Amino acid sequence: MQRTKQNHAWRVFRLLLIFFCIGLSLQFTSCGKKQAENTVFSVDDLSGKKIGVQLGTTGDTLVSDYETDGSNTTVERFNKGNDAIQALKQGKIDAVVIDAQPAQSFVAANSDLMILPEEFANEDYAIAIAKGNSSLTSSINDALNTLKANGTLDAILNNYIGENIGQTPYTSPENVNRSNGTLVMATNAYFQPYEYYENGTIVGIDVDVATAICDTLGMTLKVEDMEFDSIITAVSSGKADVGIAGMTVTPERQKNIDFSDSYTTSQQVIVVRNNDAVSGGTSLSEKFKTDFLTDNRYQFILTGLKNTLIIAACAALIGIVIGFLVAVVRSSHDKTGNLKILNAICTVYLTIIRGTPSMVQLLIIYYIIFGSMNISKLLVAILAFGINSGAYVAEIFRSGIMSIDNGQFEAARSLGLTYRQTMLSVILPQAFKNVLPALANEFIVLLKETSISGYIGLTDLTRGGDIIRSITYDAFLPLLGVAFIYLVLVVILSALVKKLERRLRSNERN
Known part of the structure; x- marks a missing residue:
């Protein structure tokens, strides 16, 4: 028996080692490839090319016209600007259209990229506020006017942009009366220098501007990180009071949201590969140190892992409870024809949950069902995945109940047991063992399904890796590390399942 356990552990170790070696070989193979040649040198060269943009941004809106002008231009839309930049580096696209300041940060961290000198478009940034909330809009505009007049806004911008970076950091005045409540700011922290992670905290121009506004209005700032295309939805539904994420005022957005006065201007620029760049490699140890050890970035992974395990465990318990109740109703109706109304409700539940993607269900629960409620994102994820799992567990339980021979049911009833007693004492124990x-x-x-929790701004294991990627611009180790952790968890659970199956078979023989 001991030898069997050792052999199994060795097989697991070999599987993990092979997985890591495959990823490592793919990384070195890609490093050895010659960088794809840049073919975009001006705005006119964009026609017929593959253009990357961040989904829902001004760049996305502007380049959409290329898709319908007959030039065979392809627009690739990414959830994060960092993902578009990584696709550009790998030669999957020809150019990225993005805001000037984030573009400068990308290029500063990636010497094989450059910004074309020709501007693509100019734009004004403003703060998104829910339609009809005129009092908050007026208060924020008054605060912005004050910050502009006393030079605070210029100082914040100059601290991140220009020749005096880091010389005029914003600090809140002492003894600020914050009795006017909390201002919840929705943002997408992958947009340096406007919002990004530093030492585990979201910082940047927009965060400082929001902090200064709260200091002026006597409020406390709370920052919520989420996908960029979810910001307007969060503000409209009341999940956030304002959206500040380098957001441009456009007629399309104004149909769903109001905007404050502009607090700064920017440009859309084109990022391309630099044909003159000298390629240089970074050792695996240096990558590991940069990705995980510098500024304790491994904490993002640990936090995400903790949330993933909490969501999975709690959702599984909810799913078992829901699934058990639904299975009992459905099987009882199949056997006796009773509980018609409850069975109809359960059928509708199963049809909807099993027929729609879990990500859509998560977004509906967060933004619509709990749209106006200030509820924990962790709790929302637990409920969403628990309800989703319940539909599948219900069919598992139901198949287990229906697999029990009807002769046992009839024998129990002939002994004088009621239907309820028969189910509890005879049918369900055997069914539970089978399933x-x-x-x-x-x-x-x-x-594994919990990996979509990041769509509501919750830091799960996958999003923890995404945050590291957004800081280091390295996709290899963060993604491989996240995949490795998932694999370890699944291998452990699979081993437990096999052990459980062997024990059940052993009990049956005894």
């Missing part, structure tokens, strides 16, 4: 392995496999699937 235990399937339930364990459902938990494995649920664990």
